[in-house]
Amino acid sequence: MKNIKTLITFSLLLLFITACNDDFLEKLPQDSLAETNTFSTNSAIQAYAWQFYEMFEAHNERTEIRIDGDLTRRPGTGFGLNREADADLIQINTNGTGRDYIWGRVTLSGASDQWNVPYRQIRAANLLLKNVPDSNLEQIDKDHWLSVGLFFKAFNYFNLMKTYGDVPWLEELATNESEELFGPRTPRDEVAANILRDLLWAEAHIKDNVTLEKKEVDKSVVNALISQFGLFEGTWRKYHNLSNATTYLEASVTASEKLINEFPNLHPKFDELHNSESLNGVNGIILYKEYNEEENWSNMSTTFRASNSTWDITRKGIDKFLTKDGLSVTNPTTPEYQADRDMFAEFRNRDNRLLYMTPAPYFVTRVTNTTWTSTGNPADEEYFSVYESISDNLHKSLPDLNWRGNLVSRVPNFNQNRVAGFNRTFSGYRVWRHYNQHNTGTSSADFADAPIYRMGEILVNYAEATFELGQFNQSIADQTINKLRVRGEVAPIVIGNIDASFDPTGDPGVDPVLFEIRRERAIELMAEGFRREDLRRWKKMDYASEVKLGRWITAASQNNRVPIQNDASEGYVQTVPGTPPAFSDHYYLFPLPTDQLVINPQLEQNPGW
Numbered sequence: 121m122k123n124i125k126t127l128i129t130f131s132l133l134l135l136f137i138t139a140c141n142d143d144f145l146e147k148l149p150q151d152s153l154a155e156t157n158t159f160s161t162n163s164a165i166q167a168y169a170w171q172f173y174e175m176f177e178a179h180n181e182r183t184e185i186r187i188d189g190d191l192t193r194r195p196g197t198g199f200g201l202n203r204e205a206d207a208d209l210i211q212i213n214t215n216g217t218g219r220d221y222i223w224g225r226v227t228l229s230g231a232s233d234q235w236n237v238p239y240r241q242i243r244a245a246n247l248l249l250k251n252v253p254d255s256n257l258e259q260i261d262k263d264h265w266l267s268v269g270l271f272f273k274a275f276n277y278f279n280l281m282k283t284y285g286d287v288p289w290l291e292e293l294a295t296n297e298s299e300e301l302f303g304p305r306t307p308r309d310e311v312a313a314n315i316l317r318d319l320l321w322a323e324a325h326i327k328d329n330v331t332l333e334k335k336e337v338d339k340s341v342v343n344a345l346i347s348q349f350g351l352f353e354g355t356w357r358k359y360h361n362l363s364n365a366t367t368y369l370e371a372s373v374t375a376s377e378k379l380i381n382e383f384p385n386l387h388p389k390f391d392e393l394h395n396s397e398s399l400n401g402v403n404g405i406i407l408y409k410e411y412n413e414e415e416n417w418s419n420m421s422t423t424f425r426a427s428n429s430t431w432d433i434t435r436k437g438i439d440k441f442l443t444k445d446g447l448s449v450t451n452p453t454t455p456e457y458q459a460d461r462d463m464f465a466e467f468r469n470r471d472n473r474l475l476y477m478t479p480a481p482y483f484v485t486r487v488t489n490t491t492w493t494s495t496g497n498p499a500d501e502e503y504f505s506v507y508e509s510i511s512d513n514l515h516k517s518l519p520d521l522n523w524r525g526n527l528v529s530r531v532p533n534f535n536q537n538r539v540a541g542f543n544r545t546f547s548g549y550r551v552w553r554h555y556n557q558h559n560t561g562t563s564s565a566d567f568a569d570a571p572i573y574r575m576g577e578i579l580v581n582y583a584e585a586t587f588e589l590g591q592f593n594q595s596i597a598d599q600t601i602n603k604l605r606v607r608g609e610v611a612p613i614v615i616g617n618i619d620a621s622f623d624p625t626g627d628p629g630v631d632p633v634l635f636e637i638r639r640e641r642a643i644e645l646m647a648e649g650f651r652r653e654d655l656r657r658w659k660k661m662d663y664a665s666e667v668k669l670g671r672w673i674t675a676a677s678q679n680n681r682v683p684i685q686n687d688a689s690e691g692y693v694q695t696v697p698g699t700p701p702a703f704s705d706h707y708y709l710f711p712l713p714t715d716q717l718v719i720n721p722q723l724e725q726n727p728g729w
Contacts (some may be wrong), residue, residue: 247293354366437549495587
């Protein structure tokens with residue numbers, strides 16, 4: 121596996137070479153001597169390439185880091201939960217009006233980092249691709265660095281294409297005089313083909329297992345991106361009625377198979393994938409970003425142990441998790457059917473991954489901020505021993521503690537009827553995925569490592585891509601879904617047992633087996649930033665137009681302060697009133713920033729905007 125350390129202090133020369141403002145068309149420095157020096161040795165190119173790694177989404181990072189005693193500003197990379205709130209399984213409760221993307225309120229922006237930042241990186245990649253062939257390096261080293269440049273160029277074009285569809289393709293380094301800067305958008309067919317072309321070349325020529333420290337992109341990382349890109353583009357093409365879906369799905373399958381052979385084992389503890397002090401040597405981690413308390417830290421865990429955490433899992437998200445016998449909780453034949461009416465019962469006999477995603481209910485009597493006694497009712501502490509058996513005091517345990525170590529006397533701790541202002545919930549199911557206790561007592565200096573690419577994603581990519589190609593069978597299910605279910609102590613999927621009756625709440629327009637593959641993806645990758653893009657590529661954003669509901673409660677139990685659907689005396693929590701409008705087709709692609717339309721009149725806005 122590979123790790124990313126982002127504590128490189130770039131030289132003034134390197135900063136000069138890559139410096140730019142937000143203007144996509146700004147002229148690149150043309151100092152040939154500076155370029156020659158920058159790309160003259162492996163170590164110099166390696167230092168240059170570190171700038172690309174900031175584009176990987178990792179943990180929520182501080183905007184400043186301390187290097188050699190000085191505070192240095194760094195770009196934030198986010199962690200995808202706001203994007204997931206634009207889908208159906210996560211909600212954010214900063215106001216009572218819902219997300220603009222779901223409610224049809226997106227407005228045109230004058231400028232956007234979703235456009236500018238990828239093009240900055242593409243320009244920097246093209247600078248590398250221009251200069252490496254003329255260096256004095258050995259050919260194997262040239263090929264390696266060309267592969268790194270092509271990887272990040274493809275990575276950034278993938279992000280642009282996911283967002284906007286057709287985008288200008290810059291094959292070579294451009295200057296202000298380059299005609300292609302003022303040309304029309306390149307058709308998606310050509311952009312996608314170029315991305316795949318560059319990734320396949322990189323996979324064939326990049327070095328593998330670059331160093332023992334493994335800080336860099338190598339062959340397995342390239343294959344991880346091919347797996348991800350091929351699935352996205354193949355399914356986008358299928359469900360948006362574009363041609364040539366098979367080419368991309370086959371590329372995803374091939375890359376995924378290579379990784380499955382390379383990484384045959386998974387780390388047995390699901391929760392530790394996002395909450396470990398170190399991911400070095402952890403099975404199934406392909407690339408990760410390293411954090412530490414002294415130099416490079418995040419505020420990831422603190423965010424979910426403070427008063428500013430407003431992300432919740434929806435009722436639909438909770439219902440995704442199966443029982444340990446592998447059955448859907450919405451199937452009336454299961455004992456857990458409608459167990460959501462009993463907040464303790466709904467967590468019994470469920471996939472362990474649910475217990476890591478949101479805290480199970482409890483009640484204690486708080487004595488001081490950090491001490492408690494039992495209520496005298498053993499049922500109130502039913503899940504204390506459960507967490508002791510599946511986790512530990514550095515990861516998940518009860519009672520729930522904030523970053524200071526202060527405890528909450530009950531879960532759910534509804535914001536509208538809270539017993540503490542921190543670790544609160546609005547829907548009743550607080551996001552707990554990124555909660556750990558490694559640095560209790562210190563705010564916003566969290567140091568759990570962040571996975572960038574991991575085998576959990578690759579396995580669900582492979583399952584889905586093979587299904588779309590008509591290849592999915594019980595053997596592939598055993599290699600993918602059933603390997604993931606072991607960590608949740610869930611019974612294996614048996615394809616022959618899956619039909620429309622398995623989950624009566626399933627989508628009748630989706631094959632029942634494919635629906636279960638998508639369920640497994642939703643569970644495995646929940647709160648990692650994937651769901652909105654999944655709904656977009658499946659053309660299923662209508663899921664996000666459904667009313668987002670939370671836990672079943674009685675109004676009296678919460679002093680009539682928590683909103684219930686239809687203002688009933690008991691029912692599901694509904695924090696955003698009303699029903700979102702039908703999702704507009706033109707929202708599947710985002711609008712181009714209007715400043716780019718002014719700079720280049722040949723660019724055309726996406727239809728509908």
